[in-house]
Amino acid sequence: MIYEIKFAHGESNIFAETSASFDVQSSVILRSEKGLFYGKVLRKLTETNGIVPNFEILREASAEDLEKISALKKYSRAAKKRVRELVEVQNLEMKIVDVAYSFDQQQLFISFTAENRVDFRLLLRELAVAFRTRIELRQIGPRDAAKVSGGIGPCGRPLCCSEFVYEFPNVSIKMAKNQNLSLKQSKLNGLCGRLMCCLTYEDQFYSEAQKRFPDFGETVNTVEGQGRVIGLNVLNNRVKIRCGEYSKEFELAEIEVKHGG
Incomplete structure (x- = not known):
């Protein structure tokens, strides 16, 4: 069995092999060709994906350890x-x-x-x-530094990277745009100074949901006449339309897109 271990020596998580079974968050003693180390069990891998562990778990840490x-x-x-x-x-x-x-x-x-x-x-x-x-x-790097140091994110909870994120995801500003978030760097960056990992959590949902919505600036037909899209509320399934001098929200089902209008 191969376990992912939170390595207690300021580097990325490592992978260790053992024939024994360990609970998540168990403190363990490890051995490699460089000597003895300690860390905490993060998860048991169900798929190894070609991972070759270079550590061996010797035992669960005793009271003396x-x-x-x-x-x-x-x-x-x-x-x-x-x-x-x-x-x-x-x-x-x-x-x-x-x-x-x-x-x-x-x-x-x-x-x-x-x-x-x-x-x-x-x-x-x-x-x-x-x-x-x-x-x-x-x-x-700055992401690894934040992972090692830990801290509290803008959500008021411990940093994801120091708690449960096993590998840093690829994060882009497009994810923030998809979710209609403020594009100010001060609001999008984590303690590491990079885009927050949590921007990836709902990106797939928003990307799929927005396929059903018209684009910003697109002309649509409503029961109150033609208008242009000026806002989307994906979660509530509503579209904000400007019709002449006023704007109003409509249910997505209430509008008809007029392409090329």
């Missing part, structure tokens, strides 16, 4: 503070997002974002001296 993980998180927070201090001293244009020790403390994973290429060779040497363990620096 959870105590160690709690201590590691404390050490990681202290390490994050120290890493940020070294970055500031070197005046490097990079933002440290996450710092985490592996379960066996043989590696320290450091995730960061940067607008431009960063020469961190000197930083890497200083980190090796400061922590005396293997250092792995990873540059991640």
